[in-house]
Amino acid sequence: MEFPHLGKHCSQKSCNKYDFLPMSCDACHMIFCSEHFSYQKHACTSAHKKDFQVPACPLCGEPVPTPRGVSPDMTVGQHIDQYCKSDKRKIFTNKCSLKGCKKKELIPVKCSQCMMNFCLRHRHSSDHDCKNLAAARANRSNSPSHASKVQGNMTEDEALAHALARSIQELDESHDRTHRRNHQQSTVPAAVNGDGANSKDKCSLS
Structure with a gap:
């Protein structure tokens, strides 16, 4: 059916x-x-x-009409530059501390040396002539290193020769101490035996 x-x-x-x-x-x-x-x-x-799907503006939340075949990033960027109603001054509040630079960033970017805020272009210590970095380098250059404290005014070759000479001297002194100790241990029993022989002779004479 x-x-x-x-x-x-x-x-x-x-x-x-x-x-x-x-x-x-x-x-x-x-x-x-x-x-x-x-x-x-x-x-x-x-x-x-x-x-x-209609993309929304990340600042004001308004939908941004986007024609087919057009990148949403382009239309959203145009909207932010021309039509966005959000207060951009409250968003980009992190001003660069470098004198003469007026750029602001969305997020704070602080230098690890001076802890001041900078833009992305001047965030490195070498890009904003960081005073703390220069002071740290000066301290490192002025403070004597451990090698210079040990060597004094000697060159590396002289310091090496001096160290070798001291090592040889310490080795000779250790060898002499060992030799004297062994000599003392070998001479003490002989003296004891000699005393025993003299006492024996004295007994026989009496």
Whole structure:
């Protein structure tokens, strides 16, 4: 038994399939089967009315109309420059501390040496002639290094020769101390034995 009133043919010309559960496109309002229901499958000419997203301005929150094929970044940028109602002076409050630079940044950018705020262009210590960095370099150059304290006015070769000579001297002194200690240990028993022999001789004579 057939129920012709329950289904409809797909509007896609290449399909024309009879579907018992047809679906109507919400853009062009034509009937399609489940296979050709999406905008892309039946090349819907009215899809732009539904499948369309409008970017919003990040500053004021207003929607920014963007034509098809145009980058949203471009339209949002134009909106911020020309039509945005937000107070930009309250947003870009981080002024560069370098004399003569009037640029402001959205976020604070502080120097790690002097802790002052600068723009992205002058954020490095060398870009804004940081006084604290120059003072730190001067202190490092003025303070004598450990090597200079040890060497004094000697050159590296003289200091090396002096160190070798002291090392050899300490080695010789250690060798002499060991030799004297061994000599003392070997001579003490001999003296004891000699005293014993003399006492024996004295006993025999008596």
